[in-house]
Amino acid sequence: MKSRLVAGAAALVAAILGVVLVIAYANGADARAQAGMKPTDVLVVTKPIPQGAPAAGIADSVQLKPLPASAVAPTALHSLDGMSGKVVSVAMQPGEQLLSDHLADPSTLTAPGSVAVPAGLQQVAFSISADRAVGGKLQAGDTVGVFLSFDHGAVPAGGPESTALVYHSVLVISVQGEPQSPDSSKPATGSITLTVAVNDAQATKIVFAAQWGTIWLSKEQPNLPQTPPNPIDRSKVYQ
Template sequence: MGAVLLLSYVAGADRRAAAGMQTTPVLVATSAIPKGTAVAKVRDMAVLKSLPRTAVAAGTLSSLASVSGQVTTTDIQPGEQVFASNFADRKTLLAPGQVTVPNGMQQISVMLESERVLGGHLSAGSTVGVFISLKDKTQTGYTHLTLQKVLVTAVQGTAPTASPTTDGSPTPSAQPAYTGNVMVTLALMAPDAEKVVYAAEYGTIWLSLEPSSAKEGGTRIVAPGNVYK
């Protein structure tokens, strides 16, 4: 009986040893991967290694296909295994009020009176039409909806003090209406950024709320000769 038990134990030990020697592929960081790194860049910062199964933690990745388009949510140090939980959509990393700026665009801020910014009712993430008005040498004015569906990345201004409720606490507001001057930051390609800066320096700017469903056709340069046509 003792011999049978011994043989069973030895056989089990052999199986455990064999299992421990079996390997599985896993991605391992070859350099420090900062938080917020895109998957496309992580591909050059990690390598696929074959490690003993006993050394591989649950949830590791052998490919980045399942997290394509995402970014790292934490720093990953060299030598660390790469987990699926290390990745998420970039939007999850943004603080409230922050907006992702599309690649290739720059940000321009302009200071406008609140009536030129929808009465101060504007928030980051909205898209706007940019009306530019200029005067020629004869002081004749011209206005044109120069840019359309421009992304607003930030809005700063002075919000009015909320009126108190019956119990004395301020009335909550989903979106404050900024008063006075409002600083609006826009995401623009370089040629369009030039137009906005020129208008801010030598003319005037007016913004309209222009959602994706707004029609863009029918615009023209409006001047005294055609304003009533």
């Protein structure tokens, strides 16, 4: 009799404990659900933002909006503080959350068919006929030698025609346009526009030559000897 009473009491305690655990779990689930529904303010895109847009200029294209905590991405931004100098890495549409992953250093972005500009250099572009650009067979990432030619020399007093290889290892950033060649067995014709990475002094001389002379390019191989400029004119061409 006593053993049956003990067993019954134990079963009653177990049943009560089970009910308590179920209630506790249910209460915990409710708390977790409520926490997940708690509104959190995050930046949401309100107007289309193009790739490359400066972070400092997109304040009018985003707005703080409350979203359920469970719907907020881990890298969602709550403000643009500390994002100065960065740009939008991917085009964004209204309704998207603005993530820290969407903002990047400008140097990390490159357009299709282009390479990044090395730090400390600037870009300059010029058009050139295919026959003066290795038959138009240059592409982004190539390094070129830059030749400058002038009909009356490049000295204040004028002089005979002259040409000089003035720069080695100039990095091609991009090539736009396709030279036309009706017959693959013949040289390509037409012109292309090249963008190269240079310093300010180099850019100035390239622009001057594009305006007042002509530019020719050679495709250089790695580790090519860096010879100094040695202008050639009529008096030296046969030497």
